[in-house]
Amino acid sequence: MAYxxxxVLLAxxxxxxxxxxRSIVVDCTLGGAGHAEAILSQLPPSGILIGIDQDVAAISEAEVRTARFGQQITIVRDNFRNLERILTDAGVEEVDGVLFDLGVSSAQLDAAERGFSYWHDSRLDMRMNPQAKLSAIDVVNTYSCERIAQVLREYGEERWxxxxAEFICRSREQAPIETTAQLAQIVRDAIPASARRSGPHPARRTFQALRIEVNDELNAIATTLPIAVQRLAKGGRIVVISYHSLEDRIVKQAFTRLAQGCICPPKVPQCQCGRTPQLKILTRRPIRPTAAEIANNPRARSAKLRAAERV
Ligand SMILES: C[S@@+](CC[C@H](N)C(=O)[O-])C[C@H]1O[C@@H](n2cnc3c(N)ncnc32)[C@H](O)[C@@H]1O
Structure with a gap:
């Protein structure tokens, strides 16, 4: 299937x-290199881009799409949470720009066999890195009921x-839950009809929660943002696009923390903490896609872009 x-929010x-x-830009979520290709086209001839993705299919697409840039691009298949090591291995001390375009790509969602979506019936999988150990099948069939409920509550903000979780556990006593259609039906059965009547697909929050759990998405971004900022040269910029409130909250809080200077109590005559701001926030409010972009690409509708500059 074509990738x-x-x-999103390219301009x-x-x-x-x-x-x-810029001289060195890191795209931590390379995907099919949509952003990367445009960045490479604008870099000066001496500029380079390091592109990271944990998905082999994305890497293959990115390699083809950026082949014409030759030595200007280095592609690394890895989790971006290893950014520190990736940069060290590449012999790079400081970078001028870092991009995170979080979550899954349309290509991952649309590839039925990847098991990310309730729109296609396939084996429940949801691993961005197909070599990772934990898949959605493991979560729904081996986690305790309490833990499943917690995942759905925390990562899906699912009121039911x-x-x-109760319906999942009852169902798996009969037979393992192995497909996206099975899971979508269980969720549908669990949510009262009155609550199902309006709004998006009833399984949307459950699928989002399982995907975040399987790929440990929120921890990855929370641990990597400070590392990325630390590696930014003075005046370098970090740009993050998030697609749901949990991600955006992490980005906003990390930026706020890194933009904060001294945190000593006001009574202390001289600073004891020694903290100085690392970032200047460039977007007090996140940048959102225009109506025209959303009409052209509905998957952009929940995107929020936050940017900050190293000081
Ligand atoms: C929204 S897509 C990026 C699309 C890309 N900006 C483009 O325009 O083609 C997100 C990509 O990030 C990758 N990804 C998400 N979390 C990752 C992580 N922790 N480490 C490495 N790659 C990750 C996914 O595999 C996916 O390909």
Missing amino acids: RHQP EVLEQLRTTS ASRI
């Missing part, structure tokens, strides 16, 4: 990263979390 993914990413004057 299809339209880069805004290029503007915030100021790509025309306990009930859905």
Whole structure:
């Protein structure tokens, strides 16, 4: 199947990263290289881009799409949480720009066999890295009921979390839950009809929660943001696009913390903590896609872009 993914907030990413004057940019979520290709096209001839993704299919697409840039691009298949090591291995001390375009790509969602979506019936999988040990089948069939409910509550903000977990556990006593259609039906059965009538697909929150758990998405971003900022050169910029409130909260809080200077109590005459701001926040409010972009690419509708500059 062709790899299809339209880069979100592309012009805004290029503007915030100021790509025309950069030497080294890291795209931590390379995907099919939609953003990366545009960044490479704007970099000066001496500029390079390091692209990271944990998905082999994305890497293959990115390699083809960026082949014409030759030595200007280095592609690394890894989890971005290993950013520190990846940069050290590449012999890079400081970078001028870092991009995170979080979550899954349209290509991953649309590839039925990847088991990310309730729109296709296939084996429940949801691993961005197909070599990772934990898949969604393991979560629904081996986690305790309480833990499943917790995952659905925390990562899906699902108000019916306990009930859905109960239905999952009851169903797996009969037979293992192995497909996306089976799981979608269990969720549908668990949510009362009155609550199902309006809004998005009833399984949306459950699928989101399982995907986040399987790929440990929130911990990955929370641990990597400070590392990325530490590796930014003075004046370098970090740009993050998130797609749901849990991600956006982590980005907002990390930026706020890193932009904070001294945290000593006001009574202390001289600073004891020694903290100085590492970041200047460039987007007090997140940048959102225009109505035209959303009409053209509905998957952009929940995107929020936050940017900050190393000081
Ligand atoms: C929204 S897509 C990026 C699309 C890309 N910006 C483009 O325009 O083609 C997110 C990509 O990040 C990758 N990804 C997500 N979390 C990751 C992580 N922790 N480490 C490495 N790659 C990750 C996914 O595999 C996916 O390909």
